[in-house]
Amino acid sequence: xxxxxxxxxxxxxxxxxxxxxxxxxxxxxxxxxxxxxxxxxxxxxxxxxxxxxxxxxxxxxxxxxxxxxxxxxxxxxxxxxxxxxxxxxxxxxxxxxxxxxxxxxxxxxxxxxxxxxxxxxxxxxxxxxxxxxxxxxxxxxxxxxxxxxxxxxxxxxxxxxxxxxxxxxxxxxxxxxxxxxxxxxxxxxxxxxxxxxxxxxxxxxxxxxxxxxxxxxxx
Amino acid sequence: xxxxxxxxxxxxxxxxxxxxxxxxxxxxxxxxxxxxxxxxxxxxxxxxxxxxxxxxxxxxxxxxxxxxxxxxxxxxxxxxxxxxxxxxxxxxxxxxxxxxxxxxxxxxxxxxxxxxxxxxxxxxxxxxxxxxxxxxxxxxxxxxxxxxxxxxxxxxxxxxxxxxxxxxxxxxxxxxxxxxxxxxxxxxxxxxxxxxxxxxxxxxxxxxxxxxxxxxxxxxxxxxxxxxxxxxxxxxxxxxxxxxxxxxxxxxxxxxxxxxxxxxxxxxxxxxxxxxxxxxxxxxxxxxxxxxxxxxxxxxxxxxxxxxxxxxxxxxxxxxxxxxxxxxxxxxxxxxxxxxxxxxxxxxxxxxxxxxxxxxxxxxxxxxxxxxxxxxxxxxxxxxxxxxxxxxxxxxxxxxxxxxxxxxxxxxxxxxxxxxxxxxxxxxxxxxxxxxxxxxxxxxxxxxxxxxxxxxxxxxxxxxxxxxxxxxxxxxxxxxxxxxxxxxxxxxxxxxxxxxxxxxxxxxxxxxxxxxxxxxxxxxxxxxxxxxxxxxxxxxxxxxxxxxxxxxxxxxxxxxxxxxxxxxxxxxxxxxxxxxxxxxxxxxxxxxxxxxxxxxxxxxxxxxxxxxxxxxxxxxxxxxxxxxxxxxxxxxxxxxxxxxxxxxxxxxxxxxxxxxxxxxxxxxxxxxxxxxxxxxxxxxxxxxxxxxxxxxxxxxxxxxxxxxxxxxxxxxxxxxxxxxxxxxxxxxxxxxxxxxxxxxxxxxxxxxxxxxxxxxxxxxxxxxxxxxxx
Numbered sequence: 003x004x005x006x007x008x009x010x011x012x013x014x015x016x017x018x019x020x021x022x023x024x025x026x027x028x029x030x031x032x033x034x035x036x037x038x039x040x041x042x043x044x045x046x047x048x049x050x051x052x053x054x055x056x057x058x059x060x061x062x063x064x065x066x067x068x069x070x071x072x073x074x075x076x077x078x079x080x081x082x083x084x085x086x087x088x089x090x091x092x093x094x095x096x097x098x099x100x101x102x103x104x105x106x107x108x109x110x111x112x113x114x115x116x117x118x119x120x121x122x123x124x125x126x127x128x129x130x131x132x133x134x135x136x137x138x139x140x141x142x143x144x145x146x147x148x149x150x151x152x153x154x155x156x157x158x159x160x161x162x163x164x165x166x167x168x169x170x171x172x173x174x175x176x177x178x179x180x181x182x183x184x185x186x187x188x189x190x191x192x193x194x195x196x197x198x199x200x201x202x203x204x205x206x207x208x209x210x211x212x213x214x215x216x217x218x219x220x221x
Numbered sequence: 222x223x224x225x226x227x228x229x230x231x232x233x234x235x236x237x238x239x240x241x242x243x244x245x246x247x248x249x250x251x252x253x254x255x256x257x258x259x260x261x262x263x264x265x266x267x268x269x270x271x272x273x274x275x276x277x278x279x280x281x282x283x284x285x286x287x288x289x290x291x292x293x294x295x296x297x298x299x300x301x302x303x304x305x306x307x308x309x310x311x312x313x314x315x316x317x318x319x320x321x322x323x324x325x326x327x328x329x330x331x332x333x334x335x336x337x338x339x340x341x342x343x344x345x346x347x348x349x350x351x352x353x354x355x356x357x358x359x360x361x362x363x364x365x366x367x368x369x370x371x372x373x374x375x376x377x378x379x380x381x382x383x384x385x386x387x388x389x390x391x392x393x394x395x396x397x398x399x400x401x402x403x404x405x406x407x408x409x410x411x412x413x414x415x416x417x418x419x420x421x422x423x424x425x426x427x428x429x430x431x432x433x434x435x436x437x438x439x440x441x442x443x444x445x446x447x448x449x450x451x452x453x454x455x456x457x458x459x460x461x462x463x464x465x466x467x468x469x470x471x472x473x474x475x476x477x478x479x480x481x482x483x484x485x486x487x488x489x490x491x492x493x494x495x496x497x498x499x500x501x502x503x504x505x506x507x508x509x510x511x512x513x514x515x516x517x518x519x520x521x522x523x524x525x526x527x528x529x530x531x532x533x534x535x536x537x538x539x540x541x542x543x544x545x546x547x548x549x550x551x552x553x554x555x556x557x558x559x560x561x562x563x564x565x566x567x568x569x570x571x572x573x574x575x576x577x578x579x580x581x582x583x584x585x586x587x588x589x590x591x592x593x594x595x596x597x598x599x600x601x602x603x604x605x606x607x608x609x610x611x612x613x614x615x616x617x618x619x620x621x622x623x624x625x626x627x628x629x630x631x632x633x634x635x636x637x638x639x640x641x642x643x644x645x646x647x648x649x650x651x652x653x654x655x656x657x658x659x660x661x662x663x664x665x666x667x668x669x670x671x672x673x674x675x676x677x678x679x680x681x682x683x684x685x686x687x688x689x690x691x692x693x694x695x696x697x698x699x700x701x702x703x704x705x706x707x708x709x710x711x712x713x714x715x716x717x718x719x720x721x722x723x724x725x726x727x728x729x730x731x732x733x734x735x736x737x738x739x740x741x742x743x744x745x746x747x748x749x750x751x752x753x754x755x756x757x758x759x760x761x762x763x764x765x766x767x768x769x770x771x772x773x774x775x776x777x778x779x780x781x782x783x784x785x786x787x788x789x790x791x792x793x794x795x796x797x798x799x800x801x802x803x804x805x806x807x808x809x810x811x812x813x814x815x816x817x818x819x820x821x822x823x824x825x826x827x828x829x830x831x832x833x834x835x836x837x838x839x840x841x842x843x844x845x846x847x848x849x850x851x852x853x854x855x856x857x858x859x860x861x862x863x864x865x866x867x868x869x870x871x872x873x874x875x876x877x878x879x880x881x882x883x884x885x886x887x888x889x890x891x892x893x894x895x896x897x898x899x900x901x902x903x904x905x906x907x908x909x910x911x912x913x914x915x916x917x918x919x920x921x922x923x924x925x926x927x928x929x930x931x932x933x934x935x936x937x938x939x940x941x942x943x944x945x946x947x948x949x950x951x952x953x954x955x956x957x958x959x960x961x962x963x964x965x966x967x968x969x970x971x972x973x974x975x976x977x978x979x980x981x982x983x984x985x986x987x988x989x990x991x992x993x994x995x
Contacts, residue, residue: 080903081294084313087903131449133469134309134442137890139906145899146722147322153286153293156266171266175296175306210266 063194064187067119072158072192081153083173085135090117092138104132111188120188125179158192160210167206174209271298271822272756273746274312275371275739276892278621279303279441280748281312282822285740287759292316292740297443301822303421303752309442311892314901318738319760321900325721325735326764336733341765344732345772348689349779351715351732352388355687365392365676365685368769369692370400370623370630373744374753375794376691376770377629378801379786381641383773386658387782391637391645391670392685395630396693398673400622402980403588405631407597407619410534410979411605411862413855414809415631418837419580419616420750420825424451426614427580429571431461433600434485434586434986436950438469439889441584441620449473461568463488463560464586465986466884466914466958467951476564479953482882482987484558486592487868489599491554491565492572494546496606501573506608510851512858513537515545515865522591522872522975526678530978537865545865557868572603578614579604584622585886589986591871594979598864605863611839611851621749628747632810632826633801637670641804645669657803658785672981674700674974681708689717691769692736696725697894697964700983701937701974719769724896725964736769737762743794744768745818753813754823755798770797808845809854871987872975875955879935879989882956885968886986888949895962911963913942915992916954920946923994930995933957935988938970941995957992961985 063069078086104124107114111123124132156171183189185198195203267286274281282301286294295313299306328344329336355363368380372395384393408415424447437445452458462474463485471477480488496502516532523530551562572579581604587596601610601617609615621627634641641657643650645667655662671679677699679685688709699705709716709729718730721738741762745755762768767775771793774786788796795815802812805826813824813833825833829844836842838853838861846852853861875881887893890904898904913931915923925931927946932939942959952958959968973988 080314080317083294083296084903085310087907128450128453129307129446130453131438131442131446131469131473133889134438134446135313137310137903137907139903144321144902144905145895145909148317148900148902149320149322149324150317150902151291151320153288153291173267173296175299 063191064113064120067113067117067187070119070122070188070190072190075190076152076155080150082155083177088136088138090138104136105130108132111186113187120186122188123182123186125177125182170204170207170209180204180207267294269296270757270759271300272740272759273624273748273754273823274308275315275318275897276311276624277441278370278623278626278749279443280624280746280750280752280754280823281308281443282754283308283312283315285316285759290760292319292760298822303748303750303823304443307443307446310890310907311898311904312443314903315739317901317903318897319741321722323723323900324763324766325723325727325733326766327735328765329730329733331731341734341767344734345775346779348717348732348734349776351687351717352776352780355715356388359684359686361388361390362392362670363684363686364388364390365394365671365679365687366689366691367673367676367693367695368393368395368630368635368690370395370397370621370626371692372625372629372635372769373742373794374625374628374633374747374801375744375797376768376773377625377633377635378641378797379770379773379777379793380691381633381635382658382785382797383777383782385640385645385665386654386660387664387777387780387785389664389666391666391668392676393635393670394637394673394676395626395635396673396695396698397623397626397630398636398981399589399698399983399985400585401588401619401626401631402636402672402982403590403593403597403977404619404621406594406977406980407601410532410594410864411598411601412838412853413857414837416627416751417616417618417749418611418839419613419618420752420835421447422835423580423614423616423618424448426578427451427616428455428457428577428614429459429461429579431463431568431571431579431581432470432474433463433581433583433596434465435583435620436464436468436470436886437582437584437620438473440622440887442889444620445470445473459571461571463568465882466953466956469949476567478560478564478568480558480560482884482956483590483592483871484554484560484868485587485590485596486599486866487549487554487557488560488565489596489603490546490549490866490868491551491558491560492569493599493602493606494549494554495551495566495569496573496603497543497546499569499573501569501575502606503575503608506851507539507606507863510608510853510860511605511863512856512860513539513542513865514862515541518867519869520978523674523978523981524872524973524975526682527675528978532979534862542863542865545867548867572607572609575607578612579607579609580614580616580618582618582620584620586986588619588980588982589984590982591975591977591984591987592866592869593977593982593984595864595866595977598862598866601861602863605861610861611836611842613836619749624748625746627749627751628745628753632747632805637672640665641801642810654804657800660785674976674981674983677705677708680714681705681711683711683713686713687715687717689719690726690730691719691772694720694724694726694894694896696729697961697967698969699974700969700972700985702967702969702972703938704974719772720896721766722896722900724894725967734772735762735764735766736772737766741766742768745794745798748823751825751827752823753818753826755815755818757819768794770794871984873936873973873987873989875989879991880955881933881990881992882952883933883935883968883971883988883990884952884956884958884986885961885972886958887962888960891960891962893962894964896964899962908960908962911942911960911966911968912945912948913992914945914948914950914952914958916952916956917947918954919992920944923992925994932991932993932995933959933968933971934991934993935971935973937973940966940968940970942966942968957990 107121109127180203269284281304282298297306297308328341460474551565555562604610604617640654651665717732719734740759813828827834840846840849890908891898931944976983
């Protein structure tokens with residue numbers, strides 16, 4: 003089993019490497035694996051040409067390792083929408099800014115054997131000074147006790163009618179990339195979409211940006 | 222099914238999922254929806270209201286959500302041109318700083334050595350009567366007030382009017398004396414007017430960023446991300462880090478040059494030498510817009526009480542400057558600074574290349590420097606030599622440490638020699654202030670008061686007997702701390718402290734006044750790029766907590782100054798800002814009116830005819846500038862001054878007894894003395910205590926491992942710290958670094974109170990220590 007994990011790890015790393023080349027050659031997909039080429043197509047058209055990929059993606063629960071839950075997701079933020087802190091040790095190497103150290107795992111996600119779980123991809127990989135917002139430390143209190151109370155979490159499944167698509171219950175600033183958090187094996191099961199192949203999320207899911215409704219008196 | 226088959230399936234599945242994520246992160250850039258997260262709307266169930274960030278001088282616009290009277294969420298304001306929706310970890314968690322369980326909610330008075338809770342009105346009565354008593358017993362100048370670059374503009378203005386306009390006392394200082402006064406004297410001596418000519422738009426135009434003793438990756442993180450963004454968008458863009466220590470900024474740079482402490486003076490002169498030698502200087506610009514000056518040398522370090530330095534500038538010419546620079550050939554500068562001659566030549570090429578726009582950036586490394594004014598002048602020299610100034614992307618940019626060091630301390634002028642417009646020594650400026658204040662002009666003392674270090678020395682000597690401290694924590698942040706802690710505890714010294722949490726400064730207070738913090742009151746801040754930002758009160762202060770400025774007004778009323786402060790607690794912020802703006806009226810410093818500031822995410826001054834001036838001193842952008850090109854109207858000749866300033870040694874260098882350099886500074890997680898950020902769990906957990914960074918080679922030689930106890934000893938004091946070896950910052954061999962946020966490790970017991978004789982700003986970056994494994 004260990005050997006297989008190693009293969010999986012190497013595979014994931016190769017893939018990240020491919021993405022890196024993809025980026026630096028300014029759109030050229032030469033030498034990039036088929037799967038990445040499809041991803042590239044998706045960038046162009048917003049939809050997979052190879053529907054087969056979509057079918058495979060639909061079942062994106064983690065096949066190995068531990069799952070993440072909404073509870074663990076929320077436990078790592080001071081409030082919904084706050085940048086999550088880093089729940090694992092970081093070496094001084096990880097502290098380097100302007101490099102891809104954090105992004106090695108958190109740009110594309112993928113299984114991390116040492117943690118036995120999938121790394122969640124960041125919704126904003128274009129920002130590389132990661133430690134500007136994300137700092138290490140999990141558990142414990144402040145220097146002096148804090149009276150901070152987390153505000154209530156947003157309702158997860160707000161729909162206008164039972165079969166309607168759920169609305170987006172949170173601010174989408176810096177989190178406008180839905181699939182980063184809502185698809186794939188690193189997504190908490192409670193918010194994982196059943197249809198990640200439909201990448202135009204906001205065709206059906208709309209943010210709630212105003213209170214109440216609209217009505218007009220007949221004049 | 223065989224095991225291998227199962228695993229292969231798992232692998233294929235994993236690959237497919239990973240690919241989906243790869244697609245996901247590329248599909249939609251993170252900023253795509255910024256426009257929708259607009260100000261004032263309901264988003265994610267919250268109503269968001271604007272405020273500038275409480276922390277650094279970047280001045281990010283934030284949006285804060287309030288629910289049931291509590292601030293519950295923060296995000297960057299997408300409408301703010303400063304941060305365009307971004308924030309840093311301090312900003313995101315800033316609202317948590319309001320809710321520490323040990324918030325000061327009531328006034329306390331020390332009786333027989335013990336703090337006793339009293340009604341706020343009673344404490345204010347006592348403050349007023351003590352001011353009166355001190356004036357009568359020891360003279361009017363035995364009273365002093367020490368405020369902050371975290372004061373709001375109205376609060377600083379109220380302090381200035383109270384001290385200078387009512388009490389006729391110029392012993393008013395702000396802690397920006399410890400962080401920005403070298404920047405001020407740098408601007409004043411080179412351009413005759415304070416604050417940067419450029420603005421943050423320069424980040425989008427510059428091709429080269431040169432950071433001078435500056436670590437924006439941690440101290441100005443949002444601006445640093447703008448530099449990284451610029452680099453990503455254009456691979457030709459270079460980031461050059463000049464520093465004494467390896468930091469996160471160094472790791473992201475294209476070239477990192479490490480110079481020996483204090484030798485930035487030689488380095489700047491070396492670059493200038495090379496520019497002139499190769500004829501890369503802009504001859505036309507120099508002839509039309511620059512005057513060469515020189516001042517005194519060997520100017521001392523302010524180490525002796527009441528040392529009073531006065532420079533005697535003399536105009537000279539380019540020929541003398543060239544001759545002076547012969548001592549600064551790249552090879553000679555390499556010997557002094559340790560920076561390779563080839564790197565100095567490369568830097569000169571970057572500054573000298575007419576096709577590249579250069580932005581120089583600095584903050585405490587250049588300002589907390591016993592030659593702070595000089596090094597500011599010398600970096601301006603590089604921009605003046607090449608004409609790379611006051612146009613988009615060509616920008617010597619002095620970054621500010623505190624959220625309103627510019628807005629309050631420098632613009633309102635809460636400094637011993639200043640008035641809201643001009644200086645106390647100038648009769649015309651005194652008349653101008655007295656007229657708006659409605660006070661007799663004779664009441665304003667024409668003699669400057671004591672600067673910060675001298676106020677604390679005065680407490681020791683006995684010429685200061687009453688000190689009111691607001692929004693700052695000097696019992697953590699004063700250099701050579703022991704002398705000043707002993708001083709404030711002497712007999713017949715009365716200390717009033719207005720703060721939000723118990724600190725080492727409240728420990729020495731005779732009266733503690735609870736203050737409203739940040740969004741618990743209406744206010745205005747002014748950031749590094751001359752941007753004034755307004756916020757409304759969003760939540761109620763706890764208990765009897767009161768805005769600092771209103772505390773001053775309450776005391777002023779008790780002393781009979783009702784006419785000077787005819788305002789209410791609800792309207793004083795707005796009214797005092799509007800009155801303050803009258804001092805600055807005109808096309809060189811006009812302030813935007815309140816109704817505009819209420820709507821906009823900040824408005825830079827000079828605000829002329831409904832429009833902000835982005836680049837000053839250039840006719841194309843600045844309505845106050847005459848002609849179609851540069852007009853340095855701050856100086857009487859309408860020209861900028863290029864200064865001949867030599868490299869000199871600092872007051873204390875390592876020797877056989879104290880062989881290491883000690884540098885102090887900050888980390889991204891903590892703000893100043895940590896009294897707010899250490900009460901934010903996320904930030905405290907990330908960096909719970911101070912430490913001493915030791916170079917790995919030194920650590921190996923001395924048998925010090927990461928986490929070991931290390932004793933630092935200077936001529937002033939000794940202290941044991943946990944070691945950090947090869948951590949986020951790495952000092953050079955023979956140097957150590959300690960962050961100063963932790964009140965349990967008061968590193969300022971060790972530092973020296975030597976300061977720049979021109980700016981009076983202490984040097985926290987250099988003193989000599991012994992390092993031992995404890």
